[in-house]
Amino acid sequence: MKTLIFDSATEDAIKICADIIKRGGLVGMPTETVYGLAANALDSEAVAGIFKAKGRPQDNPLIVHIANIDELYELAAEVPETALKLAEAFWPGPLTMILPKSDIVPREVTAGLDTVAVRMPSHSAARRLIELSGVPVAAPSANSSGLPSPTTAQHVIRDMNGKIDAILNGGDCDVGVESTVISLACKTPRILRPGGISPEDLSEVIGKVDIDPAVLSELKKDEVAASPGMKYKHYSPKAKVYIVHGNFENYKKYVESAKGENKFALCFDGEEKLLNIPALTYGHAGSSREQAHRLFNALRELDDLGADTVYARSPAMSGMGLAVYNRLLRAAAFDIIEV
Numbered sequence: 001m002k003t004l005i006f007d008s009a010t011e012d013a014i015k016i017c018a019d020i021i022k023r024g025g026l027v028g029m030p031t032e033t034v035y036g037l038a039a040n041a042l043d044s045e046a047v048a049g050i051f052k053a054k055g056r057p058q059d060n061p062l063i064v065h066i067a068n069i070d071e072l073y074e075l076a077a078e079v080p081e082t083a084l085k086l087a088e089a090f091w092p093g094p095l096t097m098i099l100p101k102s103d104i105v106p107r108e109v110t111a112g113l114d115t116v117a118v119r120m121p122s123h124s125a126a127r128r129l130i131e132l133s134g135v136p137v138a139a140p141s142a143n144s145s146g147l148p149s150p151t152t153a154q155h156v157i158r159d160m161n162g163k164i165d166a167i168l169n170g171g172d173c174d175v176g177v178e179s180t181v182i183s184l185a186c187k188t189p190r191i192l193r194p195g196g197i198s199p200e201d202l203s204e205v206i207g208k209v210d211i212d213p214a215v216l217s218e219l220k221k222d223e224v225a226a227s228p229g230m231k232y233k234h235y236s237p238k239a240k241v242y243i244v245h246g247n248f249e250n251y252k253k254y255v256e257s258a259k260g261e262n263k264f265a266l267c268f269d270g271e272e273k274l275l276n277i278p279a280l281t282y283g284h285a286g287s288s289r290e291q292a293h294r295l296f297n298a299l300r301e302l303d304d305l306g307a308d309t310v311y312a313r314s315p316a317m318s319g320m321g322l323a324v325y326n327r328l329l330r331a332a333a334f335d336i337i338e339v
């Protein structure tokens, strides 16, 4: 398949992409979190195409993106007060809510679950594309399944060229990690995946929020994942990644003693100058927001450099740091080295 590539998200380009979605096609769509692979959420065949292009496991449900709050009432069987409070505070933006699904949502979207994930993105091109398509848009991250999520149009081109109808370049993604997924289908709202909105921000608006154990620990064999996506190895470059817990001094000692061909440090800005091993950085130690913005690109760059082993500095876990740590943990397949 020939993939149309639009170098900028002009109104004309967005119109062509909206027509593609109306006809059941697939579009690489910029959002403020990561690039999405968008299709008509109400068209099962189009949705099946998403799974095929990504090589995504069939039991991993998709997030439905909307441009207008009215669409929430069409997709969800009920909309609790908490959902409205969260929408008021964080939409449009990087928050996905899980609610009981209505009958119009095909089972392909929810992977057979009786709940649906809904988000209203803030990226203007994403909103316009959804508006012009005239339908809610199902969109997982636009990477090949298992690889780091795409935060630039170049990343999408690399993974999806020839497999989808079009790619719309809307610039680098501002947030850089996926949305926070919160379930409102349980008694106390529960974060299933940390992301662009921190647990602290959520608690300020709706009070107590639980964090699902799968956010920070590996599921045991046969344990059912509240968020099916959390059970898969994810966000991984070709290299074997380790998270190294400990202060910089101990980190330096450890990585320098482990150094060898194609082994890289992934550290914070400024630290690379103090290390006697090839290193890439992913933001300042004190800025979770910057780390989130740069992490996936750094993981992809390590592949370009031919890294086979990567020792990553461990981020702070508060605020958006929880999302950064959660992604690194999966990139590392839960391998942590204490120093």
Ligand code: AMP
Binding pocket: 060, 061, 062, 063, 098, 110, 113, 115, 116, 117, 139, 140, 141, 178, 181, 192, 193, 226, 227, 228, 229, 230
């Ligand atoms: P992605 O779009 O690739 O960032 O992945 C979407 C994430 O949302 C995955 O981790 C899914 O498991 C999660 N998700 C989507 N729908 C549901 C749902 N109905 N219940 C729980 N998790 C969901």
Ligand code: MG
Binding pocket: 140, 141, 149
């Ligand atoms: Mg994904």
